[in-house]
Amino acid sequence: MMAGLVFLVHQQNAQKSKMAMADVGTAATGQTFFDPMGISKNDDLNVNSFAFTSGSHSTTGSHSTSKALNSSIAEKAPKQAPELYGQRWVQLIYLSLFAMISDWICFSVASVPQSWETSFGHDPAELIDLFLFTNVFTCFFFTDVARVLGLKRVITGAGALMCAGAFLRSGVPFSGSLPSYEMIQAGTVLVGAAQPFFQCTPPLLSATWFGSQERALSTATAINFNQVGIAAAFIVGGPMGQDYGGLVSYFGIISVFTLLVCIGAFLQFEERPPTPPSASAAAKLEEEANEDRSISLTFPGKAADLLSQKGFRVPLVGFVASIGVTNIISTFTDSSLRRAGFLDITEIELSGAAFQFAIVLGGILIGGYVDKTKRFKRTTMLCLNISGILLTVLSLAFGNDLQLPDWAVLVALLGVGATLGPVQPINAELAVETTYPSDENAIEAVQQLCGNLFSALLVPLCGYAAMYDLDFLGKADFRGDSILLLCLLLGTSFYYATFDSPLKRLEADEAE
Structure with missing residues (x-):
């Protein structure tokens, strides 16, 4: 029974993780951008009218406009609780x-x-x-x-x-x-x-x-x-x-x-x-990215x-x-x-x-x-x-x-x-x-x-x-x-x- 319960929770979490990874918005140019907070659903911000590339400039707006938009989004978007996984x-x-x-x-x-x-x-x-x-x-x-x-x-x-x-x-x-x-x-x-x-x-x-x-x-x-x-x-x-x-x-x-x-x-x-x-976990994750993982006795x-x-x-x-x-x-x-x-x-x-x-x-x-x-x-x-x-x-x-x-x-x-x-x-x-x-x-x-x-x-x-x-x-x-x-x-x-x-x-x- 314990093994069945663990397997069920594991399968549900795998499906949930796939859905989370698919949660992206689509820009006007057909490119995608990560939208973890559901900003694209905010009626006050028409995010889809802007398109962004991975380069140094926006395809439909200036660089300064992009920065202003990002700042506006950060101020107006509601803060969402972090995702917790069944795993x-x-x-x-x-x-x-x-x-x-x-x-x-x-x-x-x-x-x-x-x-x-x-x-x-x-x-x-x-x-x-x-x-x-x-x-x-x-x-x-x-x-x-x-x-x-x-x-x-x-x-x-x-x-x-x-x-x-x-x-x-x-x-x-x-x-x-x-x-x-x-x-x-x-x-x-x-x-x-x-x-x-x-x-x-x-x-x-x-x-x-x-x-x-x-x-x-x-x-x-x-x-x-x-x-x-x-x-x-x-x-x-x-x-x-x-x-x-x-x-x-x-x-x-x-x-x-x-x-x-x-x-x-x-x-x-x-x-x-x-x-x-x-x-706090996100901050620790950024810190660990630069952590020395060489073999040594630091304890x-x-x-x-x-x-x-x-x-x-x-x-x-x-x-x-x-x-x-x-x-x-x-x-x-x-x-x-x-x-x-x-x-x-x-x-x-x-x-x-x-x-x-x-x-x-x-x-x-x-x-x-x-x-x-x-x-x-x-x-x-x-x-x-x-x-x-x-x-x-x-x-x-x-x-x-x-x-x-x-x-x-x-x-x-x-x-x-x-x-x-x-x-x-x-x-x-x-x-x-x-x-x-x-x-x-x-x-x-x-x-x-x-x-x-x-x-x-x-x-x-x-x-x-x-x-x-x-x-x-x-x-x-x-x-x-x-x-x-x-x-x-x-x-x-x-x-x-x-x-x-x-x-x-x-x-x-x-x-x-």
Whole structure:
């Protein structure tokens, strides 16, 4: 069904693009001129009484007359909204699916730690850390690779790399056995190396294909859709991965699904629309025409320039806090819910999946609100504060002394996902707004690099902190890992209150 939907949207967009290219006016001499704003339909201007050639003079009027006419047209013609193409949804679907698969593979056995340890003798957190550190390393090169190759080749190439990694992890699908642990590690490295090309490109995709009233929604969908992959790890991996034979089939399913999405992207993913979707996108397109596309490492310089701007640093801190806390909750969902009194494996798996879907849904709804209002700071502050309160409730439940009702734990868990998850894509868009016309790829690469490096360091740190416990009035307790996350959110909220930078990209769009 998904493939049919993508194909239908793709065909409709192709027809629409052909119609757009045919939208020209015909001059009196039989020559054509481009008429994107429908000026020839303006009753006040008899454009067809003039004819223009590609030379230095008009065939029926003087050069000065032509310039006067052009000036008159510019003043009298109504401004028309930029064209938006249906293909943008195809682009978003494929980018979101790739992001989903990458985190599905990363967290594939987080829901079945006992089965994995029995089969391979290793903690699943080791693969997650390996994935994240590889991701961080690749972020250093993402910006320059994307600059040289362009959006389409970057996405499809990374898709092929991830597909190769998936097959290294599964071996021949459904063959009855998995490769060695070292081969699974190698496959994990390839997938970790591919992920930045899906996680760093949403702001670029939004700026290239979506209108100014859709960008936060698009970015939120693409960035947070990786959470659906983590949900799949609970929904699919939980029931299937209870023993070695189930793990074999489970890894085979992931590989086959990755291959199908990769083939679809090779056939249908495109570089850019026929016309820019906004004034800021048009300005960036002109700038990119003169951009140096030679092979060189420019990312360190771009990163240093971005980090020197307070308008970038504040959104960066919000982004890192969001990705760090949600990754820790995702990594330790199974053990945390067991401490909270969840004993049924199906209940744990569904609760873990629901947390991931809450992140996606919250990102879509809150991202849509920010698109309309452009209230980035107020929305982020509210999300941080609400998630901090709900995380406090979860911290009490995850402790050893206080037993909360299951419904209260579930409500708090979903609330944290729905409010903290959207902070990540909202601040990805905010960073682009405040640093315009900076490179969207460099912006998101820095955010992903910092976020994933912080997450990779936070996993063992929280594991160590969890060994300590703080008694609260003799009736409840806070584990050390919970205290660490609460302090992180509190510090982020205080720092975020200092944000006061202008939205430069919005100003450029409204100036047209």
